[in-house]
Amino acid sequence: MHGQISQDVVVEVPAAEVWDVFRGLELGNIINKLLQDVMGTVEVVQGDGGPGTILKVTFPPGTPGVGYMKEIFTKVDDEIRLKETEMIEGGYKAIGFDLYRSSFQIIEKDGESCIVRTTVEYEIDDKLQRRASKLTTKTMEMLAEVAGKYIKENRCPTK
Known part of the structure; x- marks a missing residue:
């Protein structure tokens, strides 16, 4: 069985600023700062944030x-602001998924917001559907949502 689910979230921050955070390792830092209780901790196993980078996420207790x-x-496609990751161990792979691929695409909405x-x-x-x-x-x-709020609250003020 193959499937896909998708959802759009509007963020009140320019697309370029959101992409700067999502494209590399900064998103993991935000998880470690603000979402450890919900998502766990993120550590870099190898890489610098480009293709081939491997992260380990240790989920919260319970x-x-x-x-x-x-x-x-x-x-990591800077032109269309698309980042794809594939689970290689643990998580959904451990419960029978052959493929679990997730992506974030940052789409410019206007000068001050994006999707x-x-x-x-x-x-x-099919037996596990x-x-x-x-x-x-x-x-x-x-x-x-949390990353958008974090970026908005911590970006340098512009004139």
């Missing part, structure tokens, strides 16, 4: 499952 996941950055499109693509054996019905983009949406 999270069901194996307690962690590793993901690799498979695409963060969150997408999850997955593949799972009930697990796929529980997938959601809610955590990614929350991350987009």
Whole structure:
């Protein structure tokens, strides 16, 4: 079984500023600062934020499952502001998903706002398809909202 879910989140920050945070490792720093209780901790296993970078996310205590996941950055496209990651260990891979790919695309709305499109693509054996019905983009949406608020509150004032 193959599927995809997607959701758009409007962020009141210019697309270029949001992309600066989402394209590399800064998003992990925001999770570590503001969302440890919800998403866990992020550590860089290898890489500098470009394709091939591997992150390990250790989920907060009490999270069901194996307690962690590793993901690799498979695409960082500055032209269309698209970042894709693929889970390579733990997380959804540990419960039977053959593929779990997530992406953020930053789409300019106007000079002061943008849309963060969150997408999850997955593949799972047909016998396990009930697990796929529980997938959601809610955590990614929350991350987009929190990151947007963080950027807005911490950016340098402009004239």
